[in-house]
Amino acid sequence: MKINISDAQIRGAHVQLEGLSKVYSGGTVGVDAIDLAVAPGEILALLGPSGCGKTTTLRMIAGLITPSAGEILIDGTSIVSLPVHRRNLGMLFQNYALFPHMSVLDNVAFGLSMRGVAKAEIAERSREALRLVQLEALADRLPKALSGGQQQRVALARAIVYRPRLLLLDEPLGALDKKLRESMQLELRQLCAQLGLTMVLVTHDQEEALTLADRIAVMRGGRIEQVGLGREVYEHPISAFVANFIGTSNLVDARIVSRDGDVTVLETDQGQSIHSTTRHGFALGDAVTVSIRPEHVTLAPSGASASGPNSLEGLVTQAVFKGQNLAIHLRVPGGADFVCTIPVAMTGSAVPAAGQIWRMTWPADRTIVVSRA
Amino acid sequence: MNVAATPTLPRIEPAMLAQLLRGKASGVALVLPATAFLAVFFVWPVLQMIVLSVTQQRVEGVLIEGWTLDNYLRLFCNDLYFRVLLRTLRLAAASSVVAVLLAYPLAIAIARGGPGLARLVTITLVAPLLVNVVVRSYGWSAILNNAGALAYVLKATGLSASPPALLYTEWAVLIACVHVYLPFVVMPIATAIGRIDPSVEEAARVAGASRMMTFLRVTFPLSLPGLAVGASLAFSLTAAAYVMPQILGGNFSPLLGTLIEQQVLTLSDWPFGAAISTLLIIVVLAVNLVFIGLLSRRFSRWTGGAK
Numbered sequence: 001m002k003i004n005i006s007d008a009q010i011r012g013a014h015v016q017l018e019g020l021s022k023v024y025s026g027g028t029v030g031v032d033a034i035d036l037a038v039a040p041g042e043i044l045a046l047l048g049p050s051g052c053g054k055t056t057t058l059r060m061i062a063g064l065i066t067p068s069a070g071e072i073l074i075d076g077t078s079i080v081s082l083p084v085h086r087r088n089l090g091m092l093f094q095n096y097a098l099f100p101h102m103s104v105l106d107n108v109a110f111g112l113s114m115r116g117v118a119k120a121e122i123a124e125r126s127r128e129a130l131r132l133v134q135l136e137a138l139a140d141r142l143p144k145a146l147s148g149g150q151q152q153r154v155a156l157a158r159a160i161v162y163r164p165r166l167l168l169l170d171e172p173l174g175a176l177d178k179k180l181r182e183s184m185q186l187e188l189r190q191l192c193a194q195l196g197l198t199m200v201l202v203t204h205d206q207e208e209a210l211t212l213a214d215r216i217a218v219m220r221g222g223r224i225e226q227v228g229l230g231r232e233v234y235e236h237p238i239s240a241f242v243a244n245f246i247g248t249s250n251l252v253d254a255r256i257v258s259r260d261g262d263v264t265v266l267e268t269d270q271g272q273s274i275h276s277t278t279r280h281g282f283a284l285g286d287a288v289t290v291s292i293r294p295e296h297v298t299l300a301p302s303g304a305s306a307s308g309p310n311s312l313e314g315l316v317t318q319a320v321f322k323g324q325n326l327a328i329h330l331r332v333p334g335g336a337d338f339v340c341t342i343p344v345a346m347t348g349s350a351v352p353a354a355g356q357i358w359r360m361t362w363p364a365d366r367t368i369v370v371s372r373a
Numbered sequence: 374m375n376v377a378a379t380p381t382l383p384r385i386e387p388a389m390l391a392q393l394l395r396g397k398a399s400g401v402a403l404v405l406p407a408t409a410f411l412a413v414f415f416v417w418p419v420l421q422m423i424v425l426s427v428t429q430q431r432v433e434g435v436l437i438e439g440w441t442l443d444n445y446l447r448l449f450c451n452d453l454y455f456r457v458l459l460r461t462l463r464l465a466a467a468s469s470v471v472a473v474l475l476a477y478p479l480a481i482a483i484a485r486g487g488p489g490l491a492r493l494v495t496i497t498l499v500a501p502l503l504v505n506v507v508v509r510s511y512g513w514s515a516i517l518n519n520a521g522a523l524a525y526v527l528k529a530t531g532l533s534a535s536p537p538a539l540l541y542t543e544w545a546v547l548i549a550c551v552h553v554y555l556p557f558v559v560m561p562i563a564t565a566i567g568r569i570d571p572s573v574e575e576a577a578r579v580a581g582a583s584r585m586m587t588f589l590r591v592t593f594p595l596s597l598p599g600l601a602v603g604a605s606l607a608f609s610l611t612a613a614a615y616v617m618p619q620i621l622g623g624n625f626s627p628l629l630g631t632l633i634e635q636q637v638l639t640l641s642d643w644p645f646g647a648a649i650s651t652l653l654i655i656v657v658l659a660v661n662l663v664f665i666g667l668l669s670r671r672f673s674r675w676t677g678g679a680k
Binding site for chain 2: 090111114155168
C-alpha cells in the first residue's frame, strides 16, 4: 500500500486511562476502575469474553458512554468532558456503520465537511483517503453495493480522512470471513505503522488480538486481568482464565509442595508430581493451577521410559486431523482431560489412535504456574 | 409463481404441484373476503358517486337524462367554491407540516428512549383517538372560546389582556386536527427512525457531527420514508375532516367537507355534492402522489438499488 498523506508523519496519541469506571443505573458494574496506558503509535487490544467491559471501555474513550468515575487522558489532557464530536477520533464499527444514503465518496468526506474544510480540499483529501484503501474506483457507489471487506475499507477511509491520532476499533473484522479477516489484519497493522496512529482494538478473538496488537489487555468482569506483549501473555499467563482465553491450555489443579532454586515441585489433586522451572509468585502450599500448552506436549508409545520429570500416561479418546496439526485428546487416570497437538509433518509411522495408551511428556520450562480460576 | 410454466421444468412431482396449487388457493381464499368487502362497500359506491357527479337534476330533484360537466364548471367558476377548495388544501398542508414538526421529537423519544418512556409517549399520543370526535371537538371549543380555559389562563397569567379569538377560525380547526392526527405522523416516523442502526448515528458523531448535524445529515434523511407516510396521512385526514371544521370552524370558514354536507343534506343537490366529493378525492390523491413522488426520488437512491 502506498502512503502519501501529504502532511508530515502523523504522530499517534498517548492514551491514559486512570481509574476509569462505569456503573450502570441498576448498580451493574460495567468497568471497574481500570488503569491503562497506550503509547503513541501502539496497537493495544482489549481482549475478553462478552460482558467483560471491553466495549464499554472503548465507548468511554470515544465519548459514546459517560464514565462514572476516572480519567481519560490524551497526551496528558483530560477529554472526559469533551463531547463526542470534539474528540477528533477515528472509529470502526463491527457492522461498518456507513451512511447508507451517501455515496462512498460522501461517506469519506463527511468528517471533513463537519470540520468546515473547503470544498475543493474535501474532494481532494477524500479521494486520497480512498486511494489509501484502494477503493478510488468505487467512489460513486452506494455502500450497499459493496462487499463487507470493501465496506470496512470505506469505514477506515472515513475514519482516517480527518487525520485523527487515535483509531478505535470495535470488533472491526468480526463479520468478515477468515481469509479476508487475516489480510485486513495485516493491512490495518501496516497502515497504523505508516500513519503512526495509535489504535485501541476491542476483540473477543485471541487470534486477532495476537495478529493485530502489540500489547494485549485481557479483561474479565470489568477489570484488566493481565496486560502485556502478545507473546508474553501467551507464554506467561498469570491465571487459568488468561491461559485458557489466549490459545488453549491443559489446566491441572495442583499444590506447591517444594521449591528448590528454580525448580518448583507440585502435586496434582490426583497425586501426580509435576516440575516447573518458570518464574511465578506463589509460595509453598499454595493451591494453584498448572498450565501446559498443547503444542509443548510430546507423545511416545506407552511403556517408553519417561524422559523427564513431567510425564503422564493417558488413554487416547480422539485424534482429530486439523490440517497442519493433529489434535490428540487423552484422558488421564483420575479424570483429567489433556489435549496435545503434534505437527502432521512430524508424525511417523506410529500415529496415536483412539483407544490406545500413550505417554505424554512436557518440559519443566514450559510448565506455567498460574492462579486458579 | 406461474404454475402453467412448470411443465417445462424437469420432474415436477404431482404432490409438489398440488401443494403449490393449494398454497395459491389458500392465499386467494384469505384475501377474498376483504377484497369482496371493499369492492362492494368502497369501489362500487365511489364509482356510483363519480357517475352521479356528471349528471344533473331539475329543481324538483328529478335526474335529467344524459351526461354533463356543468357541476365541475360550477365548482371552478364560482369564486366561493374555489376559495373553499384552497382553504381546505391550505389547512391540510398546514396540519401536516405542524404535525411533522411536532412529531420528530416524539418519534425520537419513542424510537431511541427507553421502553418506559416510549410506552408513556405512545399512550399519551393515542389517547385522543379513544375519545369520540364530537366530544373531543366540543372539548376544544370549551378551551378555545372567548371565555374558555385558554383565555382564562392567558388573562390570569397576564400573558395577554385580550386573548385572540380562536374558536370559529381556521386556527381552532388546525389545533384540533393536529391534536388528533399527530399519532398517524409520529408512528411511521418513529418506525423509520427505529430502523436506523444506532451505530450509524454514532459513527456520524465520532466523525465530528454535533447532535444537531447528526440529525440533519443522517437521522432525518434516513427517516424520509416514514415522513412521507405520516405527512400524507395527516394531509388526507385533515382535508377530509368534517366534524371538527363543522364544530370548531363554524360558518365563517367552511371546508370542502362542510360544503358537501350542505349540498347533499341541506340543498339535496346530490350531483353537485358528488362532484365536490370527486374533486376532493382527486386533489388529495394528486397532492399525495406528487409529494411521495418527490420524496421517493430523494431516497430511491438507496432504497431502489445502486446504479
